[in-house]
Amino acid sequence: MEPGRSPPGNGKEKQNESEGEGEGGFDICPRKQGGGVVLKPSLLAKNREVRRGSKSGGSKTVVLLGPGMVLLKGYLQLSDQQKIVEKCRELGVGSGGFYHPGYGQSKMHLKMMCLGKNWDPETGQYGDHRPFDGAKPPQIPPEFHHLVSNALAALPPDTPNPFPLPSIAPDICIVNFYSQTGRLGLHQDKDESEDSLRQGFPVVSFSIGDSADFLYSDHRDLDQPHKLLLNSGDVLIFGGPSRLIFHGVSVVHPNTAPALLLQNTNLRPGRLNLTFRHY
Numbered sequence: 001m002e003p004g005r006s007p008p009g010n011g012k013e014k015q016n017e018s019e020g021e022g023e024g025g026f027d028i029c030p031r032k033q034g035g036g037v038v039l040k041p042s043l044l045a046k047n048r049e050v051r052r053g054s055k056s057g058g059s060k061t062v063v064l065l066g067p068g069m070v071l072l073k074g075y076l077q078l079s080d081q082q083k084i085v086e087k088c089r090e091l092g093v094g095s096g097g098f099y100h101p102g103y104g105q106s107k108m109h110l111k112m113m114c115l116g117k118n119w120d121p122e123t124g125q126y127g128d129h130r131p132f133d134g135a136k137p138p139q140i141p142p143e144f145h146h147l148v149s150n151a152l153a154a155l156p157p158d159t160p161n162p163f164p165l166p167s168i169a170p171d172i173c174i175v176n177f178y179s180q181t182g183r184l185g186l187h188q189d190k191d192e193s194e195d196s197l198r199q200g201f202p203v204v205s206f207s208i209g210d211s212a213d214f215l216y217s218d219h220r221d222l223d224q225p226h227k228l229l230l231n232s233g234d235v236l237i238f239g240g241p242s243r244l245i246f247h248g249v250s251v252v253h254p255n256t257a258p259a260l261l262l263q264n265t266n267l268r269p270g271r272l273n274l275t276f277r278h279y
């Protein structure tokens with residue numbers, strides 16, 4: 001199924017997904033054009049989000065989904081989500097930024113940018129440059145490293161046991177932007193080094209913007225995967241015995257992103273996802 005990150009398309013998404021492609025990388029936060037009407041979130045919604053976002057350290061809700069698979073519900077504070085969006089926007093419009101990936105004749109239903117190392121959907125291999133334009137992927141920003149190590153340190157010591165997860169210093173981050181019709185077929189993240197996979201170094205995944213249905217399954221039940229709603233600010237970690245789960249994104253739920261995040265960043269309708277990995 002790998003690089004099968006793209007299920008067969010119906011052509012509809014392609015129109016939507018070629019939007020915003022210009023000379024530079026795809027802009028996830030296009031600047032407001034004069035004349036447009038910008039709807040402001042209600043005061044109530046704003047206050048609710050400010051209260052949520054100002055909690056120090058984000059949410060403490062930890063959901064154990066399986067051996068080595070943990071969800072930190074609402075972990076990322078709104079201010080951190082905003083910084084992540086702004087940084088991804090800045091890197092995304094530059095060299096090595098967001099592009100519309102594909103393999104063979106098929107396009108994936110998302111925009112992608114790699115940080116640290118390039119992942120090539122054609123070959124499923126990592127490299128130092130993108131084969132199609134020679135660009136070197138931007139470095140993973142130091143603030144992203146901090147967020148990942150803090151998230152891993154937030155796991156209560158007894159939660160992932162008896163499968164404790166090793167901490168990682170990620171050298172790869174794949175950033176996906178899904179439009180509201182974006183999706184990603186069931187696949188395994190298995191192109192990292194044999195050593196990394198054997199040691200069960202976790203994948204750490206940040207969700208920002210619109211909510212989405214995340215499907216996952218072990219090898220035994222690909223026809224009936226589990227479904228998990230990922231909201232803006234959620235951090236999903238899968239490592240140890242769950243490192244090679246099949247997973248994908250079946251649907252993005254339109255207009256579910258925090259209003260304040262949209263207002264402060266002008267993030268396009270859709271969902272941003274960052275997966276940190278150790279090669």
Ligand SMILES: O=C(O)CCC(=O)C(=O)O
Pocket residue numbers: 174176184189205214247248249273275
């Ligand atoms: O968007 C997501 O939640 C998952 C992304 C993913 O599986 C990947 O980039 O390999």
Ligand SMILES: [Fe+2]
Pocket residue numbers: 187188189247
């Ligand atoms: Fe994946």
